[in-house]
Amino acid sequence: MVVPKMPRGKSHEPRNGRLRRYCSGRCRQAAYRARHAPSRQALEESITDGLQELRFLPRLSAAELELIPDEDLAALAQHVGRARAMHEKILAALPAALEEQHAPTSRTPPPMVGAEHQPLPLSPDAPAAAAPVAPVRRADGSFAPTHEQEAIIAAAADGGHLVVEAGAGTGKTSTLVLAAKAMPRRRGLYIAFNRSIAREAQAKMPDNVTASTAHSLAFRAVGRRYKDRLDGPRVPAAKAAVFLGLSQDFIVGEVRLSPAKQAVLSQETVGRFCYSAARDITTEHVPFVKGLTPGERDALARHLVPIARRAWEDLQRTSGNLKFGHDHYLKLWQLSGPSLSADFVLLDEGQDSNPVLVDVIRRQDAQQIVVGDSAQQIYGWRGAEDALVTWPTQQRLQLTQSWRFGPAVANEANVWLAELGMGMRLSGNPGKNSVIGPLGGGPRTVLCRTNATAMGRAMSALADGEKAAIVGGTSSMRRLADAARDLQAGKATSHPELFAFETWQQVRTYVEDQPEEAGELSTFVELIDDHGAEEIITATGRLGNEKGAQTLFSTAHKAKGREWSKVEVADDFREPQPGQKVARADSMLAYVTVTRAMDRLDNTGLAWIHERQGRHVGDRGGWGTASLLDPRHPDWRDPYRLGGGG
Template sequence: MPTPTIEQQEITDTFVGGKNLVINAGAGAGKTSTLKMCAAATPKAKGLYIAYNKAIQVEAAASFPQNVTCKTAHALAFAAVGRRFFRRLKAPRMSSYLVAKLLHINEPVRVNDEVILAPQQLARVVMATVTGYTRSATRDIVHHNIAKLAGLDDADTMNALAEVVPPIAVKAWADLTNPNGKLPYSHDCYLKMWTLTNPQLSYDFVLLDEAQDSNPPIVEVFEGQRNTQKVMVGDEAQSIYGWRGAQNAMREFNGTRLTLSQSFRFGEAIAAEANQWLSILDAPLRLRGFELINSRITDLDEPEAILCRTNAEALVQAMSALEKGRQVALVGGGKAIRSLAEAALQLQAGRGCDHPELCGFQTWGMVQDYVRFEESGSDLAPMVNLIDTHGAEKIIDVADQLNREDRAELTLSTAHKAKGREWKRVKIAGDFTEPKPNDDGGRGKIRPDDAMLAYVTVTRAQHVLDRGGLAWVDRYRR
């Protein structure tokens, strides 16, 4: 274990003193290491480390001191509740047509004089609503917000859905909580069931890592532990998954607040860049660079990784690199892009589709109209345009070449998928656009979500950062 910094020592001392703790940390600032230091300082106490995902859990299990059990929340929930649903997890995929049948949705729903929703469409909204519920802190499904699906998110449709969805969602949840139910099942179902039982975990202390990304039911279980010392650690400025609940949980958690501001990932130049974004966010924290790493901000012709805001931009970058004969990969692989392009093919054949982002549409023409005329369609627009320019088959062909990160000379990633990763030489793609100027010509306002994403993005670099599409931040210097 490395020699603790002053901040890490203070955290360890406070932990040994028995206090609940909430630690706000910067990128690369040794969050997990600090939790290990705490655990090692109280070898007689029995601890639980709640890992954010399986990969982190495996690594933690191998490196935490013996007195700590390392589990993902899903593993805890599986042992307590999920086991009975084992069979359902293996069930084959199911069409929305069948889901509608199982939910006894036999009639279309009239939205207004022009629009009628097919039973399958209603079924998709119901299932998306249930999924949202399983990842929320809402306790009773009747009160959960109805899912907004692309193409089914206009006011008239949402009003019609508000009438019909809640009772069907209740029925769907009744099916999902029954080991012999029939609807498509996911790991989030038993997790939610477990959290609703207010479980008490018998440990002397519980450590919640990456708290800003833990979904709200998990945070609830953590907070609900009585007679247990609790430590949550996270980076408030990296809450890019929109779990507002988790971010607020960090802010409102009743414990001693301490910080980790010494980054071990990069040197001063990149820390300074990160701090520009933290300042725009009005975050309380500023980072210090690692004196043993010499970082630079400069243009890069051959970066190790190019980070993009959207999948569409990653695809454009991929096509350009493939044309030059380079081996490229996309973090997370090309599967998501492939399935979107496959859905496009189905819609182009007028067959409808089950893709979560496109299932609200019956034809490709409807998708094209949606991205052209609806404000909420702007997220989908770049991919739709790419498919229209190159054809869905070509997109599938490119997507299939992006799966081998182990062989890649160039790694592409969206900023979201780059979370938790680091590369020596990082370039930022051009699709992180500057806000439009105000009506009076003054600087536009940078949305907090965009600033957080920018902070995550620039802090992936260890040695050299080419700020590319985020260099405009200099004009907002405070």
């Protein structure tokens, strides 16, 4: 059937309550493309800018190419071939007088405008980072997107799922804002890690995007029904044991667990279940209890699972007895199979996502854009997963130009990226003259591996008359010190780190016999034995807040997402024994640590990595097996002549 053309301004008869201006969806799409087709001037500017930016693209190393799957490598080769063929067509279309001017006689990137291009030393076995590019300011004061940002914006606008690996300080939020602005007719949802990040993002996002936390979404859908329970009083462990029907001690090995301790462990089991994507509570959700053998832990897990299931049944009722928390309604929301009102979802911090949230987003029909940094995946110990690695997606892109720090700090970061075997390398901000070395005077931040070291350094600073503070406060250290004091006095403690022990001497014996399993507890025992529990408790009351501190102390975990002008690395980032590899979690923590500095970095506490990697350099002049495609390499070969004998 032929539908007659409608006169301009006319519409078809109403259908489903709407007037139809076009005879078909195809007509509507054609009209939309005609209205929004770029002008000739815009196309010419796009070609000019694109060709200019391509000259700054990083050259891929052999090591990087090996990381690309076979099917992706074939597609990449096809696109490269098309790009080179198009380049030849461009030259053929130019007048003869201009052909010589545009001929690619030199493949070396041109020097940056306004900055002297200095060769950056590469870590052994690490591909070169892209040459730093100074930001270009537009007439309206805003900055033009980099070629990496342009690629991300274009991929987002195409509508497919997208994963973006964004290095430290590379402006991932700004990039997501630009991507959202490129989709003005679609509804977007930005999901942030915490409320402050969501508020900050909402102020920057366009009107078509809503910024929220996962808990806010879950509260509006499910949590509001449990408001009375959320506002209810705390339930002591002994009272929770009564609600759960626990009346007898449970003995496993040499450890006797009272009903109250069983109630604490069962509720923690429920908490771990709520972080997961699982549909039911199993032994995998039972927390690790220090001081037990593997067989004893299995026996304890089998005992706790039925109790935890009873606790979860109570928590699902709007009038239950146990203390109801925010993670409980988040889990109930996930189990309900929610549908998000969005055409595209932006997930931030994808490398440390809770599986419960990942499960919700993956089940949506909306476009999914996940952003994060796999090298900063430092919360795996509490159940978080690196969604960047496993997310099903059509494209994976990178942000490597950091604006937080200069080339010197970027090089330190790249050392740890090489240690982790990551394909990404950071470029430092050419406008920042970051320095590696002593910090000098003025406020500073000291980053430590453990809470115990941060507390010990803060106590020394107080003794020297400094105004000191600890990021995140001292409540957790105060509770540990209280628990240690109770054990030293022969009393039991309910602290989850120590309640399996009956005396302080048992704690000492445990950290001496099993130091790897004890982890940070070993440093805490040293702190208690050196200073005493009472002195630590007193010091927690003397430490001030961040705002007025001369010296700020923090663990690397709490420093994530933060930045400071001057950063010192503490000496508790210990080098592994000869012949042992650096633990992956330790390398990630080191990467997070060095990338918190903006202007000055005293890297003494991690300087051992340079000597360690230097042992593998051999006689290659410090280049290791770095990319032969980098023009700074002494054996560099022009990539256009590879395979041609050059």
